């Protein structure tokens with residue numbers, strides 16, 4: 001069985017021509033489908049007059065038998081009657097443009113489509129229910145209130161209460177940053193996560209890869225430079241689908257082949273969400289150890305001291321703690337799995353749970369504006385500059401739920417939807 005959706009002012013005409021009559025409103029009606037050449041199938045028509053529809057426009061949903069020959073004929077019958085094929089995401093885009101849903105809910109629709117696990121689907125439902133939208137609205141009101149106080153202080157400096165405005169700005173910026181932070185576990189829940197094992201050659205990356213998977217997937221050997229290709233395997237971490245990557249080690253390439261392996265590694269790890277940096281705990285003086293630390297600095301990472309069974313093993317380096325593991329006897333593997341879970345799953349946030357990098361970037365910009373406003377308010381720049389920053393914060397916030405958003409941003413966002421959504 002196939003369903004075709006039609007939306008827009010011409011829908012009534014199209015349905016009329018398809019069914020030979022206007023079906024009753026909001027009822028599943030059994031009809032004989034026809035085009036200019038005559039009847040071609042029977043199906044169900046749902047006639048949904050606007051504006052109380054998904055898109056806010058007149059809509060019809062028409063079913064036919066699933067045979068592609070019949071489906072194509074139904075689609076042609078619609079286009080002959082004046083319809084055109086929808087762009088990806090056009091239904092949801094029209095719903096957004098008609099004010100039926102805000103941009104956070106539109107993105108939640110996309111998340112509901114893309115979610116790979118029940119956890120991701122649960123997050124999408126939270127977004128669809130308006131959890132993010134309501135929070136954005138509450139934040140907007142708080143920023144507006146603060147903006148009003150700052151503006152008032154320009155006109156009536158003697159009545160200003162500098163302390164409370166400063167505290168409120170700081171508290172709001174903190175809350176926004178904390179909410180933006182939920183994106184990491186949110187995205188992992190919806191899309192899964194890519195986790196790369198990196199570190200010096202021979203540190204035991206492939207051995208840990210096998211230990212985490214519970215099977216021998218990668219070749220392990222005492223010779224340095226064993227792994228060259230990037231190996232991928234899937235691991236379930238508390239409901240998050242993790243793609244674990246084993247890669248060529250850090251170190252001087254002994255051959256062109258090893259160098260190509262290292263190039264492959266760097267490319268594969270560019271979009272990794274988390275790095276597990278595997279260091280040889282008994283040989284922390286190796287130069288590749290410092291190189292691996294420097295290479296992974298600033299990215300989400302777990303530092304592991306493997307070879308915990310060896311004499312001289314140490315689990316602290318430049319003030320950083322290493323998680324002790326031994327890939328041979330399995331020591332620390334459960335702790336490593338728990339660390340992965342902490343980093344990728346964490347606790348479900350009580351407040352809004354984000355899964356969109358777009359929302360995260362905008363909210364970080366809002367927090368930066370509020371922090372700049374705070375600095376201006378407390379410092380020499382003064383309330384006039386603080387007020388400008390607050391206005392800019394409102395602009396960024398408006399792009400999150402789509403109150404003010406550029407057309408090209410909408411193009412990019414809805415292009416990720418499939419046709420028919």
Ligand SMILES: Nc1nc2c(ncn2[C@@H]2O[C@H](COP(=O)(O)OP(=O)(O)OP(=O)(O)O)[C@@H](O)[C@H]2O)c(=O)[nH]1
Pocket residue numbers: 200201202203204205206207208219220221222223224225226227228247248249250306307308309310325326327328
């Ligand atoms: N004693 C001891 N040996 C280990 C441990 N982990 C790995 N090994 C050994 O160290 C050697 C290298 O292990 P691999 O897993 O191949 O190391 P790798 O980091 O993948 O190495 P490359 O692919 O060459 O970069 C093998 O002989 C392993 O058996 C460990 O925790 N303790």
Ligand SMILES: [Mg+2]
Pocket residue numbers: 205206207219226227246247
């Ligand atoms: Mg290896």
